[in-house]
Amino acid sequence: MRKTILLLLIIAGTAAVIYGIVAYIGILGFLSAWILNFMLMMCVFIFTETLKSKFASDYYKEQKWEAKGKIYEKFGINIFRKLLVFIGWEKLNKKANPVRNNIEALAHLEYRTKQSELGHVIIFVIVLAFTIYVAIKYGIAETLWLVLLNIILNVYPILLQRYNRPRLQRALNLINYKQERSHNNG
Numbered sequence: 134m135r136k137t138i139l140l141l142l143i144i145a146g147t148a149a150v151i152y153g154i155v156a157y158i159g160i161l162g163f164l165s166a167w168i169l170n171f172m173l174m175m176c177v178f179i180f181t182e183t184l185k186s187k188f189a190s191d192y193y194k195e196q197k198w199e200a201k202g203k204i205y206e207k208f209g210i211n212i213f214r215k216l217l218v219f220i221g222w223e224k225l226n227k228k229a230n231p232v233r234n235n236i237e238a239l240a241h242l243e244y245r246t247k248q249s250e251l252g253h254v255i256i257f258v259i260v261l262a263f264t265i266y267v268a269i270k271y272g273i274a275e276t277l278w279l280v281l282l283n284i285i286l287n288v289y290p291i292l293l294q295r296y297n298r299p300r301l302q303r304a305l306n307l308i309n310y311k312q313e314r315s316h317n318n319g
Contacts, residue, residue, distance in 0.1 A: 139183055147176035151259075160267055166260075166278035170286045173259055177252040188247035195299040205296040213289045236308050243301040250294035257287040 150172050158165045198204065217223045264279040 136183065140180065143176065143180045143183060147173070147180070150176060160263065161271060161275050163278045163282075166282045169263065169279075170256065170260060170282050173256045174252070174286075177255050180255070181248050181252045186248075186251070188244065188251070193247050193250070193298065195295075195302070199295065199299070202296045202299065205292045208292060210289070210292050210296050213293060217293075236305065236312075239301055239305050239308070243298060243305060246294040246298040246301065250291055250298075253287045253290045253294070257283060257291065260287065 151169070154160075154165065154169055154172060158168060160169075195201075202210070214223075217226075260279060260283040264276045264283065267279060268276045
């Protein structure tokens with residue numbers, strides 16, 4: 134019950150933040166789209182950290198159409214990964230979540246890909262709703278920054294998580310297989 138109330142308070146707080154952005158900064162232009170995305174990132178991060186879902190849905194498993202990440206490579210995911218290294222995001226992320234060569238660290242990293250993907254999906258949907266509203270009220274031309282930043286800040290991070298997670302899952306399966314094999318042989 135406490136967790137539900139806390140999640141509802143986070144949602145209400147997020148709505149208040151969005152209202153404040155729209156009321157004081159507006160909804161048009163680069164600055165409002167940028168602030169909207171980053172404020173949503175903070176709010177959704179708090180939400181997903183509080184939610185602590187098990188992420189057991191089949192949605193988080195690699196799908197056949199993903200073709201071991203080849204589809205994401207066609208959409209330029211490797212360029213996006215290089216961009217993250219160039220701007221220093223990868224270094225910050227590794228500092229906050231260091232990669233260690235053990236099963237617990239890999240399992241945690243795999244969990245974080247699910248958590249991050251959920252957060253970016255939520256933000257994507259909210260920004261998409263704003264984009265539709267702006268297109269209807271002000272015209273499609275006014276949606277440029279919302280669309281562009283939604284792609285860069287949400288779509289590509291979703292694709293990146295879907296690209297990385299199967300590799301982590303294969304590594305975890307290999308480690309589990311080796312441990313099980315050595316346990317059975319030992």
